[in-house]
Amino acid sequence: MNGLKFSRKQLGIPYAVFLIAFVVVPLLLITLYAFTKKVPADKATFTIAGESVSFALSNFSDFFSKSANIRVLFVSFGLAIITTIVSLFIAYPVAYILSKTKFNKGGVLLILFILPLWINFVLRTAAMKELLYFVGMYKSNSFSFINTLIGMVYDYLPFVIMPLYSVLVKIDKSYAEASADLGAKPVTTFLSVTLPLSMPGIVSAISMVLLPTTTSYVISDTLGNGNVTIVGKIIETQFLTMDNWHAGSTIALVLLVIIFLSMFLSGKFTEAEDESAGRANLW
Amino acid sequence: MVKKIIGGSYITLVLFLLYAPILLLFVYSFNMSREIGIWSPEWGFDLYYKLWSNTDLMETVVNTIVLALAAGFISTVLGTMGAIGMFYSSRRVNRTMNELTKIPIINAEVVTAISIALICTMFGFGRSYASLLIGHVVLTVPFVVLSVIPKLKQMDNNLYEAVLDLGATPTKAIFLIVIPEILPGIISGFLLAINISLDDYIITSFTKPSTFKTISTYVYDAYAKGGKSSSVPALRALFAIIFVVMIAYVVIHSFIQSRKSRLEGSR
Numbered sequence: 001m002n003g004l005k006f007s008r009k010q011l012g013i014p015y016a017v018f019l020i021a022f023v024v025v026p027l028l029l030i031t032l033y034a035f036t037k038k039v040p041a042d043k044a045t046f047t048i049a050g051e052s053v054s055f056a057l058s059n060f061s062d063f064f065s066k067s068a069n070i071r072v073l074f075v076s077f078g079l080a081i082i083t084t085i086v087s088l089f090i091a092y093p094v095a096y097i098l099s100k101t102k103f104n105k106g107g108v109l110l111i112l113f114i115l116p117l118w119i120n121f122v123l124r125t126a127a128m129k130e131l132l133y134f135v136g137m138y139k140s141n142s143f144s145f146i147n148t149l150i151g152m153v154y155d156y157l158p159f160v161i162m163p164l165y166s167v168l169v170k171i172d173k174s175y176a177e178a179s180a181d182l183g184a185k186p187v188t189t190f191l192s193v194t195l196p197l198s199m200p201g202i203v204s205a206i207s208m209v210l211l212p213t214t215t216s217y218v219i220s221d222t223l224g225n226g227n228v229t230i231v232g233k234i235i236e237t238q239f240l241t242m243d244n245w246h247a248g249s250t251i252a253l254v255l256l257v258i259i260f261l262s263m264f265l266s267g268k269f270t271e272a273e274d275e276s277a278g279r280a281n282l283w
Numbered sequence: 284m285v286k287k288i289i290g291g292s293y294i295t296l297v298l299f300l301l302y303a304p305i306l307l308l309f310v311y312s313f314n315m316s317r318e319i320g321i322w323s324p325e326w327g328f329d330l331y332y333k334l335w336s337n338t339d340l341m342e343t344v345v346n347t348i349v350l351a352l353a354a355g356f357i358s359t360v361l362g363t364m365g366a367i368g369m370f371y372s373s374r375r376v377n378r379t380m381n382e383l384t385k386i387p388i389i390n391a392e393v394v395t396a397i398s399i400a401l402i403c404t405m406f407g408f409g410r411s412y413a414s415l416l417i418g419h420v421v422l423t424v425p426f427v428v429l430s431v432i433p434k435l436k437q438m439d440n441n442l443y444e445a446v447l448d449l450g451a452t453p454t455k456a457i458f459l460i461v462i463p464e465i466l467p468g469i470i471s472g473f474l475l476a477i478n479i480s481l482d483d484y485i486i487t488s489f490t491k492p493s494t495f496k497t498i499s500t501y502v503y504d505a506y507a508k509g510g511k512s513s514s515v516p517a518l519r520a521l522f523a524i525i526f527v528v529m530i531a532y533v534v535i536h537s538f539i540q541s542r543k544s545r546l547e548g549s550r
Contacts, residue, residue: 007453008443008461012368015428019383020340022421026398027386033401049404109294111533116301118529121482122499123522126506129302130319130401135306157301217392218484221507232393232485239397239489251399252394258476263389264350 030256033249034059059250069234076230079145079220080213083152084206087160090153091205093094095164096194099171110165116156125222132223142228151223152213160205167201168194203266215255229256305526309405312523321355333491339519340501343449344521347497352478354419359473367461369428370435384425395421396489404491410492418490419480426479434460434468490526 036053042053063069084151098110116124128151135142138148171194179189213219215232230249307319312330316323334340368378387395399421403414437460446456470547484499491500498521505515 007534008367008371008457010368011364011457012372012376014367015365015368016380018361018365018420018424019380022399022402022417023383023386026402029405030394030398042318052414079524097294101287101290109535112298112386113301115529115533116305118478118533119305119522120498120502120527122484123504123518123525124304124503126502127308127516127522129506130308130311131304133322136334154301154304157297172493199397211389211391215393217393218503218507222503231389235393235397236488239400245397245401248397252397254393255391259389259391 013172034253091160099168144225147223161207163204164201309546312519334517334520343496354480355477356475358424366431392485395487405428414490423476426475430472431468512547
């Protein structure tokens with residue numbers, strides 16, 4: 001390695017350049033596309049990627065004036081919130097029991113709950129479709145919504161169990177014992193000791209499920225039988241089918257603002273490390 | 284006792300529901316029926332043979348693995364260098380890069396996908412293998428960085444200084460001291476990157492060349508755009524193989540882990 005000398009600091013330069021080129025600039029590009037529209041060459045203010053455009057706010061008014069789009073927003077958030085709540089109700093007892101029982105030595109049982117994550121996400125969803133078809137859930141279109149919900153809960157359940165388990169397993173037993181010694185019923189102990197102490201796990205579980213279920217359209221496309229459209233899907237349609245990048249970017253920008261606003265408000269921006277650490281624990 | 288039985292049966296029930304779709308496909312991978320739900324009298328490994336002789340599907344599998352390995356490798360090199368660089372930079376630079384690293388994790392995948400497609404079109408290579416690879420690196424590199432940084436924090440900084448004092452160049456010191464110390468973080472980052480790349484559908488569909496297929500896009504096309512159930516029975520065989528490979532991996536992995544912890548325990 002003669003003549004090739006670098007210090008530790010300089011090692012970060014390629015990554016810094018990469019971040020600017022493929023994370024920062026692309027987000028600025030989305031903003032630019034959202035506030036511009038395609039116009040004939042003689043009316044153009046400037047050109048991007050060989051396309052003559054001018055500034056316009058009409059993308060936003062076009063999007064928000066369609067009642068179908070507003071409905072899609074409601075369906076997306078509704079589906080995501082219901083999925084999160086149902087997953088929490090199923091996963092909490094699992095995580096609670098696993099954190100208590102002695103036969104979960106070294107987390108062997110826990111691995112069984114995480115194992116399905118190793119199968120390709122789309123394949124897993126397809127398998128769920130086969131099962132739902134097998135048990136007759138495709139006989140009527142009225143099942144479309146519930147099928148999508150089942151698929152979402154199924155796909156994201158391990159992501160809910162894991163953070164809950166890792167918080168519950170760390171809670172000191174003596175808190176619950178102290179509460180029992182002081183005469184609290186098991187239910188009271190759970191509600192006023194264990195549940196509040198496991199709050200960080202619940203928050204991180206919510207943050208791992210809520211956003212992907214709002215935007216990731218693979219599950220609703222596969223299981224919804226064409227009757228469930230979520231917001232990610234409109235972006236895809238605008239972008240890949242309609243070839244209208246400006247409209248696609250507009251919705252993406254709206255999403256982006258919602259995401260970062262909610263991150264900012266909940267102060268989660270600084271805690272993303274925990275989330276990815278949680279995800280890293282899964283493998 | 285009653286509590287234990289209730290707890291045990293709840294766990295069993297959830298596990299059963301979690302594995303029901305997997306077992307269904309596994310069992311039907313040995314049955315030649317066109318559609319799940321109708322038994323065919325023919326049983327055996329025919330679907331596996333069909334999978335093997337389906338050149339389109341086999342090419343898809345190879346594509347997926349090659350892409351994941353390439354993206355995983357690039358992410359690991361770039362992310363490890365990045366993590367070392369930002370860890371030893373000034374506080375401001377470190378903080379900024381840290382926040383930027385988290386953007387692809389926090390952001391919705393569709394938004395990332397669009398942004399990559401836009402920038403790659405801008406640079407003149409939209410929807411090519413390069414844009415696909417960049418998309419996967421953007422998706423996976425944060426996980427490498429975030430699994431390496433904790434190892435850097437745990438490292439004893441004096442070691443590096445000591446090697447420099449003994450006359451090693453910074454380059455040599457990095458390869459001799461830093462890399463071996465943070466190796467577990469690098470390896471788990473690499474595995475995580477591969478896994479996330481294998482799983483991805485959305486970024487792939489926005490950035491790939493139109494004729495390129497991965498397992499995700501292939502299955503999506505077969506199930507989401509196709510009929511009510513699979514039009515490609517050979518996919519059941521692929522599913523079963525992936526499942527068995529995953530089980531084998533996890534069993535071996537946890538066996539090594541438990542041996543390691545036993546060795547450390549007896550020390």
